[in-house]
Amino acid sequence: MKPEKMIRIALRSIARTKMRSMLTMLGIIIGVGAVICMVAIGQGAQSRIEQSILDLGVNMVVITPGASSSGGISRGAGSLNRLQIADAEKLARESMLLSTVTPVIMTGGRIRGGMGNWHAPLYGVDITFEEIRDWPVSSGQWFGQDDVRASRKVCLLGSTVAGELFPDQDPIGQEIILRDVPFDVIGVLEDKGQTAGGDDQDDCVVAPYTTVQKRLAGRQFIAQILGSAWSPDDVPAAMDEASAIMQESHGLADWEEADFTVRNQSDLADAATGTTEVMTMLLAAIAGISLLVGGIGIMNIMLVSVTERTREIGIRMAIGARPGDVLTQFLVESIVLSLLGGIIGVGLGYGGSWLVAYLTGWPTAIAPATVGVALGFSAAVGIFFGFWPARKAAGLDPITALRYE
Amino acid sequence: MNANNAVISLANLRKTYAMGSNVVHALQDVDLTIKAGEMVAIMGASGSGKSTLMNIVGCLDRPTSGTYELNGERVESLSRNQLADLRNRHIGFVFQGFNLLARTSAQENVELPLLYDRSERQIDPAAAARRALQRVMLDDRREHQTSELSGGQQQRVAIARALVTEPSLLLADEPTGNLDTRTSIEVLALFQELNEQGLTVAMVTHENEISQYARRVVELRDGLIIRDEPVSNRRSARNDLSSMQAV
């Protein structure tokens, strides 16, 4: 029989029971809608994380202590923190491809001053931090070369800290006491907002690394070294060069395993999006299960429909329908139902993810591939779950079917 | 068509149903030949095997043993697909319960067999269905749904559906069983008219009166033919209808 005849027969049958067809499709509609929506949210989150890391500055090179594992971020257990100020100074002196370098010492603690107490991380950095992180002050001024050289007790407040300690006062010129060490506030940093991970970047205090090391950290080792390559194209070469300089600085031969890790922006982005990728997969899997349930719904209705339409099947066979014609009719009905449901579901998914974006402000992104996969999957659901009922219908004996009440 | 002009030729036909240890002989040793242009009434008490015979003749069922030639072609060993094609091409069925598709217009019901037509003939289903409905004088009810038609009209739609493929044989199992006397005679008038136009008709009935409209009566008892004779005083349904109007 010609395919258009088949589809016409199936469409007539579906149209004859509009309400039930609609309810049958509902499972697939919701399933496909959920898949599209969930993947859109997951991919939106992913692209936002990538963007926020790239926003740090495309040229950035990050050196952290500890050998990289194959995964890229985990530090070998027991590997010593062996990053020192001297490494940063050697890099600044010898590197041709990094325009600027700063050590970053991370500590933190209780801050007193202004309205009361607050806890925040403290970063000890060089003046180049401003350029590398692209983080100017909104009021006051950055500390200068002299402040670093003389280890002056001056600091910059992140906007959150400034707001907490000095809600209705200009913090500049005020004194804060950080773990018993008094600092003069000389500037407030511009708002940076949250990281993709949800941390408040503005909840911090920044001071010269020399001061932090002498007064607060009290140890040789530093958390990371940030550098900036001259241009994005220089980044890979700059990473190689930094590795070589670090290897030499640590007295390691070329063939010895590094006890530090050099990464760039996209490495960081990959590591961070790894988690959201897992989340996206998980959401998609959950949504996929609802698609499966939708498929079982179709099978259920098709089975009921075969029983209910036994007489119709008998009539069709009596007037000359071959068993194959009956099989095809039911199969096409089930495919049309699930594909139609899939198409409506795609619409629902678009609407749903737009609504999520509108209500929560989360970015969402629908990849055309997702739509293709969802539609392909719903057609497959139709074939898979429609086949058994269709075979049952085709296997009926014409007389038995005609006599069926 | 074979030499002796037989549309149906049955020889030593048996049909048995095994119900556990019980064996029902629905048909035992039936020999029957129906020639082109005949109009045969098949009679018998309930359970005598009339429907069983009809279903085998209509290629809906297979005999347990014996031979069946339809238009000279042996059919008892054909595949399900071949039987379906035979039903579609050569046989028109009319049932006691009409067996139309619900929530479907008369036009669509009549078009249905042509959807399964595998022959090379180029038939326009819509036009053919319209012609068939004209033959049963229902062209003004084309767009009516099954449920919007009276019993007699439904049976006429069923007859139009049986005619639309231009079969060589019209089979009817108690076609008037669900109809009142007047509508029954209307249906019989239609059968007689079609028969006069050359169509071979075989119909099952258990009413003696109805059988008088046929040309030949075959009576079954317990799966055996006990009577096979021409109708002596054949009645004309058209005349009976006009005399009914006169009353």
Ligand SMILES: Nc1ncnc2c1ncn2[C@@H]1O[C@H](COP(=O)(O)OP(=O)(O)OP(=O)(O)O)[C@@H](O)[C@H]1O
């Ligand atoms: N599918 C079946 N399984 C078992 N026995 C059957 C089956 N179909 C028919 N029979 C038996 O075969 C015999 C003939 O049945 P059939 O339906 O041909 O009778 P009938 O002459 O058409 O009767 P009625 O006038 O009541 O329609 C009956 O005894 C019936 O019980």
Ligand SMILES: [Mg+2]
């Ligand atoms: Mg019967």
